[in-house]
Amino acid sequence: MRNISDIIEExxxxxxxxxHQKTIEIKRSEIADQFQCVPSQINYVIKTRFTVEKGYIVESKRGGGGYIRISRIEHKKDSDMIEEIMDMVQPKVSQTAAFDVITRLLESEIITNREAKIIQSxxxxxxxAFPLPLRDEVRSRIMTALLFTLKYKS
Structure with missing residues (x-):
C-alpha cells in the first residue's frame, strides 16, 4: 500500500x-488541505522527493502570498545532464544522493530498470564496507566512471 508521501509526489x-513550462507553483497549505495532511508533510515530500540529484530545483517564498515553485531541470542533450551529475558526485557522494542520481538516470531513460538495480547493488x-569518508569517495569514483561511460556510449 502506498503512503501519503508517495501519493503527493505522484x-x-x-x-x-x-x-509545458516544466514549472509549477503550489501553496503548501492548499496541497495539505487537498490531501488532508499537515503542511509539514508537504515540506517533507518536497525536500526528499524533489532534489537536485533527482533533477528538480525548488524555490520558496514564505508569508501570506508565499508559494513553492518546483522546476524540472531540462537539458538539450543527455551528455549535458550527465556532465552536470558528474560534477555533483565529486569528490564524494552519499548513498542517498547516488540513489537519487540513479533514479534520475532511470526516469530520463538513460539506463534501464535492471541497470539501475545493478548499480545500486x-x-x-x-x-x-569502508569507513567514512572513504566509502563516499569510492562511491564517487564508481559513479564517475559509470557516468563517463554513459556520456560517451555509442
Whole structure:
C-alpha cells in the first residue's frame, strides 16, 4: 500500500508532466488541505522527493502570498545532464544522493530498470564496507566512471 508521501509526489509529478513550462507553483497549505495532511508533510515530500540529484530545483517564498515553485531541470542533450551529475558526485557522494542520481538516470531513460538495480547493488554501503569518508569517495569514483561511460556510449 502506498503512503501519503508517495501519493503527493505522484500528484505533483503529474502536474509537472502536464505543464509545458516544466514549472509549477503550489501553496503548501492548499496541497495539505487537498490531501488532508499537515503542511509539514508537504515540506517533507518536497525536500526528499524533489532534489537536485533527482533533477528538480525548488524555490520558496514564505508569508501570506508565499508559494513553492518546483522546476524540472531540462537539458538539450543527455551528455549535458550527465556532465552536470558528474560534477555533483565529486569528490564524494552519499548513498542517498547516488540513489537519487540513479533514479534520475532511470526516469530520463538513460539506463534501464535492471541497470539501475545493478548499480545500486554495487554502490550500497553494505558492499562498500569502508569507513567514512572513504566509502563516499569510492562511491564517487564508481559513479564517475559509470557516468563517463554513459556520456560517451555509442
Amino acid at each position: 500528484y505533483l509529478k503529474n502536474i509537472l508532466d502536464e505543464d 554495487i554502490i550500497d554501503r553494505e558492499v562498500l
